Amino acid sequence: MRTGGISARGVEMRYGYDDGPAVLEDLDIDIPSGSFTTLLGPSGCGKSTLLKILGGILEPTAGDIVIDGAPAAAAVKNRQIGLCPQRPALLPWKSALENARMLREIATGSRNSESREAAEHALELVGLGAARHKLPHELSGGMAQRVSIARALAMDPAILLMDEPFGALDAITRDEMNEKLAEIWAATGKTIVFVTHSISEAVFLSDVVHMMGTSPGRIVETVEIDLDRPRTSEVFENPHFGEYVAHLRDQLEPTAVA
Numbered sequence: 259m260r261t262g263g264i265s266a267r268g269v270e271m272r273y274g275y276d277d278g279p280a281v282l283e284d285l286d287i288d289i290p291s292g293s294f295t296t297l298l299g300p301s302g303c304g305k306s307t308l309l310k311i312l313g314g315i316l317e318p319t320a321g322d323i324v325i326d327g328a329p330a331a332a333a334v335k336n337r338q339i340g341l342c343p344q345r346p347a348l349l350p351w352k353s354a355l356e357n358a359r360m361l362r363e364i365a366t367g368s369r370n371s372e373s374r375e376a377a378e379h380a381l382e383l384v385g386l387g388a389a390r391h392k393l394p395h396e397l398s399g400g401m402a403q404r405v406s407i408a409r410a411l412a413m414d415p416a417i418l419l420m421d422e423p424f425g426a427l428d429a430i431t432r433d434e435m436n437e438k439l440a441e442i443w444a445a446t447g448k449t450i451v452f453v454t455h456s457i458s459e460a461v462f463l464s465d466v467v468h469m470m471g472t473s474p475g476r477i478v479e480t481v482e483i484d485l486d487r488p489r490t491s492e493v494f495e496n497p498h499f500g501e502y503v504a505h506l507r508d509q510l511e512p513t514a515v516a
């Protein structure tokens with residue numbers, strides 16, 4: 259049975275104090291199991307906040323998050339949520355393999371052949387099997403970010419939350435990483451919730467793009483991306499790709515980039 263479906267109702271978030279401004283207000287969202295869903299929107303609209311709330315990592319001030327029919331906290335407890343942050347945050351003195359093992363070992367409290375095999379498998383999935391003994395300073399930015407993805411995959415979560423993981427990479431590496439991520443998603447069947455400012459990245463990767471607006475953060479439009487898979491850089495030449503990008507750009511408040 260595939261798992262990792264998320265349903266959120268009436269989400270409200272106010273940081274710090276209850277009568278402060280709402281970062282998110284009365285927000286509903288459904289994320290089907292196994293889908294690739296992107297939260298797109300201008301800086302400060304609450305994408306990262308919503309991402310963490312959907313994964314049960316951050317408690318909203320109001321609303322309900324249900325993952326596979328149970329409160330989100332159960333999915334967190336069962337290690338069904340993996341997080342890839344904006345920066346890879348690797349331990350500089352540990353190899354790619356040791357970094358990829360680390361979270362699983364902390365979560366399970368055991369260091370054994372199982373954790374090693376899970377990390378090795380995850381590094382193969384991200385295309386870094388041959389680089390497993392390299393230290394972070396020997397890795398390019400894209401490789402370091404792939405180790406970060408492997409570290410999350412080694413936990414074998416049903417849901418992968420990705421908070422603008424490729425934002426710091428150059429354009430060519432970013433395109434390569436997007437192709438690699440699409441492959442990983444297809445190979446693993448995980449539910450991926452992805453945050454980005456980039457419209458073209460959102461269209462390339464997603465089944466569904468939820469476009470968010472500001473003040474308060476909310477979903478202003480949901481667009482299903484009906485482009486054939488697997489998608490490669492050739493999709494950039496597809497007129498429908500350009501139409502999706504143009505449509506989303508028209509809807510966006512300033513600060514997002516194509």
Ligand SMILES: Nc1ncnc2c1ncn2[C@@H]1O[C@H](COP(=O)(O)OP(=O)(O)OP(=O)(O)O)[C@@H](O)[C@H]1O
Nearest residue numbers: 273274281299300301302303304305306307308455
């Ligand atoms: N821990 C926090 N405490 C107080 N306010 C916060 C906190 N985290 C985020 N905020 C505020 O919540 C709002 C939404 O922030 P969030 O990071 O979720 O937006 P975002 O859309 O992901 O932004 P960006 O694209 O710039 O990363 C912002 O006004 C931000 O200042």
